[in-house]
Amino acid sequence: MMGDSVAAELLKLRSLRSSWVVLAASVLAIAAGGVLAVLITADFDGSSLERRATFDSADMSVVIIPLLALVTASVAAAVFTGEYGSGLIRTTLTGVPSRRKLFAAKTLVVGLVAFALGQVVSFALFGLTLAAVGDRPAPIAPWTSAAAGVPSAVASGSIIAVVCLLALGLGAVVRSTAGTLVTVAVLLYVVPGLAAFLPAAVSDWVFALWLLNLAPQMVGGDGSLLSPVGAVAVAVGYAVVPLGCGWFLFSRRDA
Amino acid sequence: MIQVLELTKRYGRTTAVDALTFTVRPGQVTGFLGANGSGKSTTMRAVLGLDAPTSGRALVDGRLYRSFPRPLHHVGALLDAGAVHGGRSARMHLRCLARTNGIGPRRVSEVLDLVGLAAVADRRVGGFSLGMRQRLGIAAALLGDPGVLLFDEPVNGLDPEGIRWIRELMRELAGEGRTVLVSSHLMSEMALTADHLVVIGRGRLITEASMAELAERFRRDVLVSTPDSVGLGAALRAVGATVSSEVDGLAVVGLSPTEIGDLAHRAGFAVHGLVQRTATLEDAYLDLTDDSTEYRAGSRR
Structure with missing residues (x-):
């Protein structure tokens, strides 16, 4: 009766205001990405040829996805931590005494919802960027053709799912929302800053393995240290290792 | 029927429950009496498969709780009235739990009616008083119309009218042939509710007797x-x-x-x-637990 548990977890997610806040934030993020793409394109059009050569691409997912990742992670973390905070986890476990089933249901729901959300946001940004850039050349055009941008959109959207599963697993380990989110924030935003103080050989690798640097490497972007398969494997590791630790403790600890 | 068999639970060096054995039979209200921290909640959590016993077993209808695919149809429990997400409505809180056992929204409305929360069913639980939360917890326990019910300190936070209501409810549930285990640290409460008593102190069984036997003994x-x-x-x-x-x-x-x-x-x-x-039952209880305290203190030194 795995279906019952999955349906219940979906119902729980749906019935919390924070889930809808995240959805609203996602819509806002898409709109902000679209506006930024239009602005940077207009700036590009008004610039000299020399300045145009140094422009960044108009792909705003680079800015939007990392920010949205933390917002979505706050909901994903609370899937466990929210229940531990009040003791609700005990009530839940009286309904679903099989911990394997409960853990699987939570993982499935968070993984699928976060993946879908990430893809929707990522493809919306992709579409808006294409529309804003039109037939302008590189560097403002992030991709040589629309088709060439699809893998990149899939990759950057999937990071949302990775971060959410990481937060879910970590939440099962730490059992505190604040602790989980601080850890996620450090991984997302602080690690590259610290890596800058390390010797170049080390910091290059830290940077290559950094969570938010995996999406471009998945599609073989410029300066990739990891192969696409390697980058996907590292991304999977970011989700699977915390989930494994979470499961190990969740299956053994008293509730 | 609930069977607790040589149940022992240790947390680190603390022994919360110590070789506890007792049986809770259907058709009567069994009071589970002990001071705060005497191991009542730990025992109930072990019955519900939430805490793994260090040794011994706790069975419901002869089975481990975890072996029920849809346990809410067999066992209902109120453990902690505070165990709710304040952001959900009472109805949604119950629907989420009901859904895990394939119980539909209609039954949710029924139990909300039964516990007198129908009027506030769609309000956020965060604004509920402790008494309303107790009623919500009882509604959750009744969702699957179970034959075995466990209530951990259910009268805490209830007003006099609520206390009388829950007493009558428990008697009614037992009268229908269900197994009802109610914990309390107040003998006076048990005297009014229970037919049978299991008294524990420091995790050990002090006595298991009917209310009448206990009165006779004292x-x-x-x-x-x-x-x-x-x-x-x-x-x-x-x-x-x-x-x-x-x-x-x-x-x-x-x-x-x-x-x-x-x-x-x-x-x-x-x-x-x-x-x-x-002796009032209150005195009887204090006599009983005094003995256990003395015994414990003596054995430790």
Whole structure:
């Protein structure tokens, strides 16, 4: 009766205001990405040829996805931590005494919802960027053709799912929302800053393995240290290792 | 039926439950009595498969709780009224739990009605009083119409009307042939609700008895008022009774009021009052737990 548990977890997610806040934030993020793409394109059009050569691409997912990742992670973390905070986890476990089933249901729901959300946001940004850039050349055009941008959109959207599963697993380990989110924030935003103080050989690798640097490497972007398969494997590791630790403790600890 | 068999639970070096064995039978309300921290909640969590026992077992209808695919149809539990997400409505809180066991929204409405929360069903639980949360917890326990019910301190936070309601509900549930286990640290509460008592102290079984047996066991003495305490006292002692003087008369142990009355009549003493005194259940409980405390303190040193 795995279906019952999955349906219940979906119902729980749906019935919390924070889930809808995240959805609203996602819509806002898409709109902000679209506006930024239009602005940077207009700036590009008004610039000299020399300045145009140094422009960044108009792909705003680079800015939007990392920010949205933390917002979505706050909901994903609370899937466990929210229940531990009040003791609700005990009530839940009286309904679903099989911990394997409960853990699987939570993982499935968070993984699928976060993946879908990430893809929707990522493809919306992709579409808006294409529309804003039109037939302008590189560097403002992030991709040589629309088709060439699809893998990149899939990759950057999937990071949302990775971060959410990481937060879910970590939440099962730490059992505190604040602790989980601080850890996620450090991984997302602080690690590259610290890596800058390390010797170049080390910091290059830290940077290559950094969570938010995996999406471009998945599609073989410029300066990739990891192969696409390697980058996907590292991304999977970011989700699977915390989930494994979470499961190990969740299956053994008293509730 | 709930069977607790040689259940032991240790947390680090603390023993919360120590080789506890008792059975909770259907058709009566069984009170689970013990001071705060005596191991009642730990035992209940072990029955529900939430805490893994260090050794021993706890079975519901002969099975481990975890072996029920849809346990809410067999067992209902109120553990902690605070275990809710304040952001959900009462109805949604119950629907989420019900859904895990394939129970539909109609049953959710029914139990909300049953516990008197229908009017506030769609309000956020965060604004509920402790009493309303207790009712919500009871609604959750009743969702699957289970044959076995566990309530951990259900009257906490309830107003007098709520307390009477829950007493009647528990009696009703037991009357329908269900197994009802209710924990409390208050003997006075149990005296009004329970037919049978399981008393524990420091994780150990102190006594398991029916309410009537317990009252019988703690029948104390007979208070005799007489103008001639010295004379009657000597006469009673002469037939083997233990007699001590009190302000109101003589406290006599070892003879029934009838025997004392007959004896006084034959010996020509006037008797102004003859009262069988029974320890209140509250006193009985304190006596019982005092023993366990002394025993524990002694054994540790």
